[in-house]
Amino acid sequence: MVDRESSTFDLMGDDNGNLTYSTANYRIKGTDGFFIDDVDLDNRPRQHLLLYSVYPHVFFINNSYVYNKSGKAQKPTNTQNLNAYRFDKGSSVEVTKLVNIWFPDENNMSFVTS
Structure with a gap:
């Protein structure tokens, strides 16, 4: 189960536009910083998830x-x-x-x- 949605940019900061991989990530519920890539999920979450980022929103x-x-x-x-x-x-x-x-x-x- 996941509880937060993020992207590689949100987690790591500026990548100088060199993203060659999936950017959607989901935090595993109950953990402080363990994420799963969207391509590794069988089903994407249907509900709106809170954002998780190194940057404020x-x-x-x-x-x-x-x-x-x-x-x-x-x-x-x-x-x-x-x-x-x-x-x-x-x-x-x-x-x-x-x-x-x-x-x-x-x-x-x-x-x-x-």
Whole structure:
């Protein structure tokens, strides 16, 4: 039985884009750090599992757009996918560093994740 879902990136950090193996991993329930690769499972878990990562995650409590380094919201053109430019309420993203961004419309500086 498994209780957490992870990926090779989540467990080991940056791999410089050289993944040549399966990246889905599941923690064996009741252990501190024993994982099984998804190709070794007979059946994948059907329920939503909590994430397990060396990086913290940010969970969005509201819908949010993606912002550029100038603090401007990135909005798609008619031919681009809207989901590539926003995070929906309830989704999460890994935080690998914090960046200060000045939001000129709000006359405010904020920490943002990247």
